[in-house]
Amino acid sequence: xxxxxxxxxxxxxxxxxxxxxxxxxxxxxxxxxxxxxxxxxxxxxxxxxxxxxxxxxxxxxxxxxxxxxxxxxxxxxxxxxxxxxxxxxxxxxxxxxxxxxxxxxxxxxxxxxxxxxxxxxxxxxxxxxxxxxxxxxxxxxxxxxxxxxxxxxxxxxxxxxxxxxxxxxxxxxxxxxxxxxxxxxxxxxxxxxxxxxxxxxxxxxxxxxxxxxxxxxxxxxxxxxxxxxxxxxxxxxxxxxxxxxxxxxxxxxxxxxxxxxxxxxxxxxxxxxxxxxxxxxxxxxxxxxxxxxxxxxxxxxxxxxxxxxxxxxxxxxxxx
Amino acid sequence: xxxxxxxxxxxxxxxxxxxxxxxxxxxxxxxxxxxxxxxxxxxxxxxxxxxxxxxxxxxxxxxxxxxxxxxxxxxxxxxxxxxxxxxxxxxxxxxxxxxxxxxxxxxxxxxxxxxxxxxxxxxxxxxxxxxxxxxxxxxxxxxxxxxxxxxxxxxxxxxxxxxxxxxxxxxxxxxxxxxxxxxxxxxxxxxxxxxxxxxxxxxxxxxxxxxxxxxxxxxxxxxxxxxxxxxxxxxxxxxxxxxxxxxxxxxxxxxxxxxxxxxxxxxxxxxxxxxx
Numbered sequence: 381x382x383x384x385x386x387x388x389x390x391x392x393x394x395x396x397x398x399x400x401x402x403x404x405x406x407x408x409x410x411x412x413x414x415x416x417x418x419x420x421x422x423x424x425x426x427x428x429x430x431x432x433x434x435x436x437x438x439x440x441x442x443x444x445x446x447x448x449x450x451x452x453x454x455x456x457x458x459x460x461x462x463x464x465x466x467x468x469x470x471x472x473x474x475x476x477x478x479x480x481x482x483x484x485x486x487x488x489x490x491x492x493x494x495x496x497x498x499x500x501x502x503x504x505x506x507x508x509x510x511x512x513x514x515x516x517x518x519x520x521x522x523x524x525x526x527x528x529x530x531x532x533x534x535x536x537x538x539x540x541x542x543x544x545x546x547x548x549x550x551x552x553x554x555x556x557x558x559x560x561x562x563x564x565x566x567x568x569x570x571x572x573x574x575x576x577x578x579x580x581x582x583x584x585x586x587x588x589x590x591x592x593x594x595x596x597x598x599x600x601x602x603x604x605x606x607x608x609x610x611x612x613x614x615x616x617x618x619x620x621x622x623x624x625x626x627x628x629x630x631x632x633x634x635x636x637x638x639x640x641x642x643x644x645x646x647x648x649x650x651x652x653x654x655x656x657x658x659x660x661x662x663x664x665x666x667x668x669x670x671x672x673x674x675x676x677x678x679x680x681x682x683x684x685x686x687x688x689x690x691x692x693x694x695x696x697x698x699x700x
Numbered sequence: 701x702x703x704x705x706x707x708x709x710x711x712x713x714x715x716x717x718x719x720x721x722x723x724x725x726x727x728x729x730x731x732x733x734x735x736x737x738x739x740x741x742x743x744x745x746x747x748x749x750x751x752x753x754x755x756x757x758x759x760x761x762x763x764x765x766x767x768x769x770x771x772x773x774x775x776x777x778x779x780x781x782x783x784x785x786x787x788x789x790x791x792x793x794x795x796x797x798x799x800x801x802x803x804x805x806x807x808x809x810x811x812x813x814x815x816x817x818x819x820x821x822x823x824x825x826x827x828x829x830x831x832x833x834x835x836x837x838x839x840x841x842x843x844x845x846x847x848x849x850x851x852x853x854x855x856x857x858x859x860x861x862x863x864x865x866x867x868x869x870x871x872x873x874x875x876x877x878x879x880x881x882x883x884x885x886x887x888x889x890x891x892x893x894x895x896x897x898x899x900x901x902x903x904x905x906x907x908x909x910x911x912x913x914x915x916x917x918x919x920x921x922x923x924x925x926x927x928x929x930x931x932x933x934x935x936x937x938x939x940x941x942x943x944x945x946x947x948x949x950x951x952x953x954x955x956x957x958x959x960x961x962x963x964x965x966x967x968x969x970x971x972x973x974x975x976x
Contacts, residue, residue, distance in 0.1 A: 432781050479964045486720065486780060487963060490919055494960040497912065501953040623908060626788050633785060663800060669792030676782050676789070677774065 391551045410543045412651050414608045417550045419631040419643030421600035427637035429593045430573030434489045435496025439469040441620025443602030444609035448519045458522030462606050469602020470595050477594035481587045503617040517614040704837050704933035707917040709888035711929040715861045716881045719783045723790040725911030727760050727886050731893025732902040734759045757891035764886025768879050799904045916959045
């Protein structure tokens, strides 16, 4: 019996958001979707391979700058500029990863942080290329006029068109990541997480696998960054600052590490919550910190884990 | 030099508890704010500045102790990621609480009247207060080192850094010791903030900046290594100032590059010992 195709349903639902006609909801959904990709790419490292990266924002930033510079200053079409974000971020992840995977645990986290800060410092200071402190405003939207000629989509705004493109691209990326996680390669990553020493004994080149995971995660973070730069209509140095890295780590944790859709749920929950709370009070970090503390003490599995637990409690009596 | 005070606290916590404390920068900020508050109440004249600075540091130390005792303790033995994120959550909560209490305006404390003058050294004007801080840094370093080397508590702390369980088995109350380590580290952070308050404006957001700087210092010198932290602070200062002199735009970059280079070649830092 085939399982119910939840992911397909979610994608279709997401595609229908602009039809509601609210610019605000489309904006919100776009935000969530891009962050979901970012968080899922981090989860490949933290959740599946057991490598705690504290500098994942670096690749997000590199991707955002790549797409931004290519599209704004060179005038490269989106179709090329978007994959370029992934390729360049992946290349940097390869370069940095070569050094990072040689370290263990806390030192790994710190070296990723150091590299991320280097990327941030370059973005912050290299005025000619990155716009320095001011960032790079007015990234153009990709040329989506062809979508306006399609039936159904004719009445929508450019931002809505871009939203639809984002949904399709992110769905594609998530599908690829899902395949990766379910592949023998992905299984091996989980083995490394559980017991790296044993994996080494059965003849696995642990570092090479870790490096591959690092590059993949970096590349997909870069793709998320590329989309976010356009969505945000500008790229700024704090895309690569360490607070961004911790933000995405919180999302991953909130949704549940090691479950595939957990980080997406975390991104959704966190952004919606942010929207709600910011309209009441300016002390969002206070609320976020409190949530995090409750999460750490009460639900180490994140929302995903909590829901699973709840589900089990609800279902078990019926089976008995 | 004040960076050394903050970094020393960070290094102490890491050396003993094996935790990177993200909230340490926030302790530093709180030290500055409480000093400001005490100065508002008491003024700075007649040596009262020193009382307020000490008071600020003590308040922060007490806070650190309470946090360790009632919250942080439960996370020992869990995943490092959880400990890391807990300290981060703490940083978020405390810095926002500070914003609630003191607002987003810059606060500044006037220098203590004993040290308002300035020296003229080779045409450069150095305020007395800055010179005082420059001298105080090594003094505190020395005092701290003596405590670690010569007193019983210092011996326990060093022993706990090496092997927690054996120390517990030998009849030392390791739990209490951990609380005291946290108190001491918070005190150093708070003192750093208190002493810096007459030199720099106290603003929200000063915590995220300083924590990264302190990280760099500690990593370069060696996590958990005392003299390493001292060396790291010196190197950091030199690289930053000479970097600004020669290629002003890339001095921040040079500092982080140095940190990365140290991590690559000697992950345990210049003067640290590798972890088992």
